[in-house]
Amino acid sequence: MADAVIVVALLLVVAAATAAVTTRDPVRQALVLAVLGVVLAVLFTVLQAPDVGLSQLAVGSALTPLLLMLTVRKVRRRGRGKERER
Amino acid sequence: MNGWTLAATVGLAGGLGTALWGVATGPLRRRVVAQNLSTALACPSLLLLSQAYNRPSYVDLGLVLALLGPVGTLVFARLLADELAEDPPRTWAATWAVAGLGAAAVIALCVATGPGRAMVKLLVIGALLIIGNIVASRALSGGFRGVRGG
Numbered sequence: 350m351a352d353a354v355i356v357v358a359l360l361l362v363v364a365a366a367t368a369a370v371t372t373r374d375p376v377r378q379a380l381v382l383a384v385l386g387v388v389l390a391v392l393f394t395v396l397q398a399p400d401v402g403l404s405q406l407a408v409g410s411a412l413t414p415l416l417l418m419l420t421v422r423k424v425r426r427r428g429r430g431k432e433r434e435r
Numbered sequence: 436m437n438g439w440t441l442a443a444t445v446g447l448a449g450g451l452g453t454a455l456w457g458v459a460t461g462p463l464r465r466r467v468v469a470q471n472l473s474t475a476l477a478c479p480s481l482l483l484l485s486q487a488y489n490r491p492s493y494v495d496l497g498l499v500l501a502l503l504g505p506v507g508t509l510v511f512a513r514l515l516a517d518e519l520a521e522d523p524p525r526t527w528a529a530t531w532a533v534a535g536l537g538a539a540a541v542i543a544l545c546v547a548t549g550p551g552r553a554m555v556k557l558l559v560i561g562a563l564l565i566i567g568n569i570v571a572s573r574a575l576s577g578g579f580r581g582v583r584g585g
Contacts, residue, residue, distance in 0.1 A: 354444045354484070361451050368459035376515065380466045383507050384458050384473045388451060390496065391477055394484060399493050406499050410474060411507040418514040 358392040379417040386410045439487035442540075443480045450476035450536075464524035467511050467575055471526070474504025475533045475568045479540035482560065486544055491553055498560050505567030512574040519575065526572040534565045 365385040372378045386409015393402035454476055457469030478500045485493030512519070541561035545554050573579065 351440060354440055354447065357444055357448045361447065361455065364452075365455055368455065372459065376518075377463065377466055380458050380470045380511065383470050383511075384451075384455055387473055387477045387500070387504070388455070390500070391447060391451070391481065394481060394493065394496055397488075399490075399496055402496055403499055406496065406503060410500065411503045411510065414507055415510045418510060422514060 354395050355392075358388070358395050361388045362392050375417065375421050379414045379421070382417065383410055383414045386413060437487060439483050443483035443487055446476065446480040446483065446536075446540075450480070450533075462522065463515070463518055464522050467508070467515065467519065468524050468526050468529060468572075470511065471504075471508040471568070471571050471575060472529055472533050474500060474507065475530075475537060475564060478504065478560070478564050479537045482544055482557065483540060486547060494553075494556060494560065498556070498563070501560050501564040501567060505571040508571035509574055512571065516577075520577060523577045524575050526576050530568060530572040534568055537561060537564050537568075 362385070365381065365388045369378055369381040369385050372381050386405060389409060390402040390406040393399070393405055451473060454469045454473035458466050458473065478497050481497040481500060482494060485491065485497065538561060541557055541564075544557050548554050548557065
């Protein structure tokens with residue numbers, strides 16, 4: 350019965366990863382990726398690896414979304430600048 | 436399986452499942468709210484798991500999540516400010532419901548641990564969780580218009 354929490358965490362990771370892949374818009378994908386980071390940290394915790402979970406939390410919940418969003422912003426600005434040149 | 440594990444499992448399946456569904460479907464304003472609530476729901480579950488495994492050091496995970504979750508949401512609130520200003524999210528009902536859940540979990544854990552340093556740590560985590568959640572929700576619904584731009 351103690352495996353139920355592991356099964357739940359695994360199912361959540363599968364669902365979150367599938368949702369991240371099937372989302373097309375990069376901004377919305379960043380949102381799903383942030384949730385995926387949290388869910389992965391929970392999975393590592395229930396598998397008794399809290400140290401991995403800690404680093405996953407730091408990277409997955411704040412750093413990856415920040416990098417993605419900054420990239421999207423820069424790409425969009427460059428696109429707008431080129432349209433203005435034409 | 437003891438009651439703490441059961442509570443954490445139900446919290447994870449119900450709370451994070453709902454947040455996942457909210458973040459994967461629907462308009463952008465619902466997605467940002469669901470992302471904010473996913474961190475606020477995962478933190479009490481992590482605290483409950485630390486009690487379930489009887490390992491007080493696992494509480495650090497909840498502390499880190501309570502600190503970094505709102506930071507992640509503020510990133511989205513800052514960089515999506517233009518999109519969210521056209522269609523501001525309505526966050527208050529969900530925010531207070533999740534804050535109440537977190538407070539209930541923290542109080543139950545405090546009763547279980549008894550007075551001492553561990554209880555102070557739990558209370559600090561609970562306060563950080565609720566304050567961070569409210570600040571992030573306010574930022575999402577456009578409460579800090581003065582800091583926009585750049």
